[in-house]
Amino acid sequence: MPPSKETIETYNQNKKKNIAAIIASTFLFLALFDGLPYGYFTLLRFVVFTLSSYIAWMAYQEKKEKWIWIFGSVATLFNPFIVIYLNREMWIVIDLIAGILMIVSVWALKLGRK
Secondary structure, three states: OOHHHHHHHHHHHHHHHHHHHHHHHHHHHOOOOOOOOOHHHHHHHHHHHHHHHHHHHHHHHHHOOOHHHHHHHHHHOOOOOOOOOOOHHHHHHHHHHHHHHHHHHHHOOOOOOO
16 A cells, blocks of 8 residues: 555655754754854854744644744744854854754654644
8 A cells, every 4th residue: 555645745844854954953063163264154044044944834834832942942043134143152052052953853853743
């Protein structure tokens, strides 16, 4: 028996979410290294903001309130339009925590399950 259309759609949603989370976490973990140009951190803000907003929107569609707040907060923190200025040491901690949250969401946030 072939998988149902709903099962395939759920699989595709989770796959998109996982790819977005892995890309964002890669950018965040690379930011932990010294010597990166300022332009990288500007790109990091755009990438993490966009992908966190996308995952928050997916979580909203699935009524996963906890994840909406988590990814909405990450998106707000990395907003490239209204920049939050913190020192390098603080950003290292934030990048690490946000990267870990992205990786955890690959396994913990399952779309299509109520």
